[in-house]
Amino acid sequence: MKRKLVLENGLVFNGEGFGGDQFTIGEVVFTTGMTGYQETLSDPSFHKQIIVFTYPLIGNYGINPSDFESLNSFVGGVIVHEYAKTESHWKSQMNIDSFLKKQNIPGLSGIDTRALVKTIRMKGSMKGKFCDENENLDEVVKSLQHTTLRHHVSEVSTPRAYSAPAGGHRIVLIDYGMKKSILKELCLRNCDVVVVPYNTDANSILELNPDGIMLSNGPGNPEELTESINTIKKLSGKAPIFGICLGHQLYALAHGAKTFKMLFGHRGANHPVKELATNRVYITSQNHGYVVDEKSLKNTTLEVTHRALNDGTVEGLQDKKNWAFTVQYHPESCPGPHDNEYLFNNFMTMIEDFKNK
Numbered sequence: 001m002k003r004k005l006v007l008e009n010g011l012v013f014n015g016e017g018f019g020g021d022q023f024t025i026g027e028v029v030f031t032t033g034m035t036g037y038q039e040t041l042s043d044p045s046f047h048k049q050i051i052v053f054t055y056p057l058i059g060n061y062g063i064n065p066s067d068f069e070s071l072n073s074f075v076g077g078v079i080v081h082e083y084a085k086t087e088s089h090w091k092s093q094m095n096i097d098s099f100l101k102k103q104n105i106p107g108l109s110g111i112d113t114r115a116l117v118k119t120i121r122m123k124g125s126m127k128g129k130f131c132d133e134n135e136n137l138d139e140v141v142k143s144l145q146h147t148t149l150r151h152h153v154s155e156v157s158t159p160r161a162y163s164a165p166a167g168g169h170r171i172v173l174i175d176y177g178m179k180k181s182i183l184k185e186l187c188l189r190n191c192d193v194v195v196v197p198y199n200t201d202a203n204s205i206l207e208l209n210p211d212g213i214m215l216s217n218g219p220g221n222p223e224e225l226t227e228s229i230n231t232i233k234k235l236s237g238k239a240p241i242f243g244i245c246l247g248h249q250l251y252a253l254a255h256g257a258k259t260f261k262m263l264f265g266h267r268g269a270n271h272p273v274k275e276l277a278t279n280r281v282y283i284t285s286q287n288h289g290y291v292v293d294e295k296s297l298k299n300t301t302l303e304v305t306h307r308a309l310n311d312g313t314v315e316g317l318q319d320k321k322n323w324a325f326t327v328q329y330h331p332e333s334c335p336g337p338h339d340n341e342y343l344f345n346n347f348m349t350m351i352e353d354f355k356n357k
């Protein structure tokens with residue numbers, strides 16, 4: 001079945017359809033991970049985005065029950081050069097085509113993904129939509145140009161609080177579109193975790209007596225989440241805080257910094273980041289389109305701890321006054337190198353220091 005990708009600048013890529021057949025407008029972004037497509041497809045931070053995989057063959061080890069980062073996939077579409085019709089892995093329960101059909105997510109294969117990625121790298125990530133053969137492309141381009149995309153944390157956050165009880169530190173984890181692996185890392189450290197919806201107010205969070213507070217990853221433009229930014233302001237200094245990705249951006253905004261949209265973002269499991277205190281380079285999993293503006297940190301309590309080696313942007317912050325640190329990348333990994341899980345240990349140490357201060 002023929003299918004096209006139409007971009008807002010009028011470029012058209014002709015390929016074959018697979019997966020579901022409901023098309024929506026989404027931001028077309030690319031990810032450079034060579035494995036881990038299942039974790040990527042189930043990461044709620046990709047809400048409504050159309051993901052181009054730069055790795056040319058996707059789906060060869062199928063889809064298994066244990067590697068999901070959330071119960072559903074929220075992506076708007078999937079673009080691959082080629083997908084595996086015959087998958088092979090002892091854990092696999094279906095191929096990527098069946099998975100995308102089940103989730104009603106459309107796919108496009110057989111296009112020159114390198115040409116598409118080069119376009120995005122030059123011109124920046126842009127809106128796009130899949131089309132069938134007979135659609136009027138001029139109309140589609142017009143509608144792409146007139147659509148403003150919004151990403152809704154409310155669609156990916158948990159509707160109600162739930163807990164993972166244990167004997168260790170009580171952590172309140174604010175879910176803006178959390179990846180399951182963040183909860184897993186806390187459980188591995190025997191934490192007594194309560195996951196709360198994104199719009200839980202500061203008093204309700206403090207009533208849970210947290211030893212530490214975690215701010216999760218999530219989709220969209222952090223500046224739109226004014227209510228969450230205000231909540232973080234009220235929580236600041238009350239308990240140690242660890243923020244990841246969207247959580248990092250929200251923490252920075254709550255403390256007077258600014259964020260901006262990058263040309264095409266960082267997505268993949270192979271992004272080098274330098275820890276400035278040690279000069280060590282870590283390979284990280286990343287998935288973000290916005291970033292904290294380093295210039296805006298001047299009169300804040302925040303200082304840069306980590307930097308991206310590809311483009312020098314801010315990848316980590318430490319609050320000099322309040323008990324908090326945050327990272328732009330994904331230390332819970334999944335997919336990707338386990339280099340950065342030590343940050344969860346640092347969070348445990350910070351919680352103990354806070355208790356003994």
Ligand SMILES: NC(=O)CC[C@H](N)C(=O)O
Nearest residue numbers: 217218220245246289290
């Ligand atoms: N993974 C995330 O939390 C992404 C954060 C934010 N939505 C961005 O694109 O920058």
